[in-house]
Amino acid sequence: MPSDYRLRPRDDGAGIRFQCMKCGTCCSERSLIVTLTGHDIVRLSKGLGLTARQLLRALDFYLLSDDESPPEGLRRFPAVRTDRGMVYIALKKSNDGRCVFLDNDLCMIHPIRPGACAAFPFVFTRDGTNIRWGLSAMRDICPGIGEGNEVSEAELLQLAGPVLEELDEYHKFAEAWNRQWSGEGVIDLIAAMLQDSRFR
Ligand code: SF4
Ligand code: SF4
Numbered sequence: 001m002p003s004d005y006r007l008r009p010r011d012d013g014a015g016i017r018f019q020c021m022k023c024g025t026c027c028s029e030r031s032l033i034v035t036l037t038g039h040d041i042v043r044l045s046k047g048l049g050l051t052a053r054q055l056l057r058a059l060d061f062y063l064l065s066d067d068e069s070p071p072e073g074l075r076r077f078p079a080v081r082t083d084r085g086m087v088y089i090a091l092k093k094s095n096d097g098r099c100v101f102l103d104n105d106l107c108m109i110h111p112i113r114p115g116a117c118a119a120f121p122f123v124f125t126r127d128g129t130n131i132r133w134g135l136s137a138m139r140d141i142c143p144g145i146g147e148g149n150e151v152s153e154a155e156l157l158q159l160a161g162p163v164l165e166e167l168d169e170y171h172k173f174a175e176a177w178n179r180q181w182s183g184e185g186v187i188d189l190i191a192a193m194l195q196d197s198r199f200r
Contacts, residue, residue, distance in 0.1 A: 016135070018121070019148025024105030025141050026120050030097025032138045033062065035077045036089045037170035038199040040114040045194055047112035052191040058100060061087040061186060076125060076167060078174035081181040082189055115163045121145055124160040126168075131160050169198045 026032055036044075036059070045055055063085050064070055070079070070088065079086040091114065092100045101108045107117070121142045125132045133156050139145060173196060177189070184192075193199060 015150055017146055017148055017150050019144050021144045021147065022105070023143060024102060024107075025143065026138070027099045027102040027105075027107060027117075028097065029138065029141050030093065032136075032141070033060075033074065033088075034091040034099065034114055034116050035074055036091065036114055036116075037077070037166045038173050038193045038196060039166040039169065040116075041089070041190060041193050042199040043112040043114075044109070047109065052187055052194055055190055056187065058092050059186075059190070060090045060092045062090060063087050076123070078171050078178075080174045080189060081178045083183060083185045087186070115166055119159055119163050122156065122159060124156075124163055126164055131157065131164065133160060173198060 041055065041059075044050065044058065045052070048055075048058075050058070061082070061084065062074065064074075064079065064087075065085075074088045077088055079088055081087075094100055099107075101113075107113055121136045121139050121144070123134055123136050135145065136142075173193065177192065
């Protein structure tokens with residue numbers, strides 16, 4: 001990431017304190033959708049040794065109709081075309097709304113957890129040479145906000161870098177995939193991500 005990127009608060013002001021209390025609330029919240037990028041999917045596949053077909057068991061596909069605007073959590077992610085329609089790819093939830101990778105309030109895939117999980121409760125967007133940060137729309141569920149030390153600009157930039165770079169690459173993939181799409185389904189889509197050199 002170029003060093004001349006500047007950090008600007010999006011809507012929450014500067015000087016926020018945060019310390020994760022490892023309570024697992026964000027992983028248990030039914031309405032918090034963990035949207036995935038191509039990098040997230042490749043990390044899951046490699047880390048868990050899963051093929052595209054096996055990986056489907058850990059994924060949910062959120063379908064939006066053409067005239068529906070995506071909810072807040074999905075807006076920064078591109079939708080990808082499949083034979084089911086335009087979908088957002090997310091981590092699967094159990095029937096009780098908890099992430100399938102949550103066990104006794106601990107993440108079973110912590111080293112390879114998705115970028116959105118690593119960044120929560122922060123969200124980042126790029127605006128020219130500014131990186132804007134803010135708090136998730138689901139901020140109210142997180143007891144870690146207001147705890148611990150003030151999060152420094154350097155820490156936020158370190159968190160934002162990989163999240164934004166991986167999102168940029170996923171946007172490029174989605175644009176190419178949607179343009180060239182010729183009837184493929186979700187398995188083909190996941191297989192194409194696993195083959196794509198930009199996600200290595
Ligand atoms: S809800 Fe907040 S404090 Fe609890 S695990 Fe998630 S990020 Fe950490
Ligand atoms: S992958 Fe891990 S950190 Fe992310 S929602 Fe699931 S249990 Fe929580």
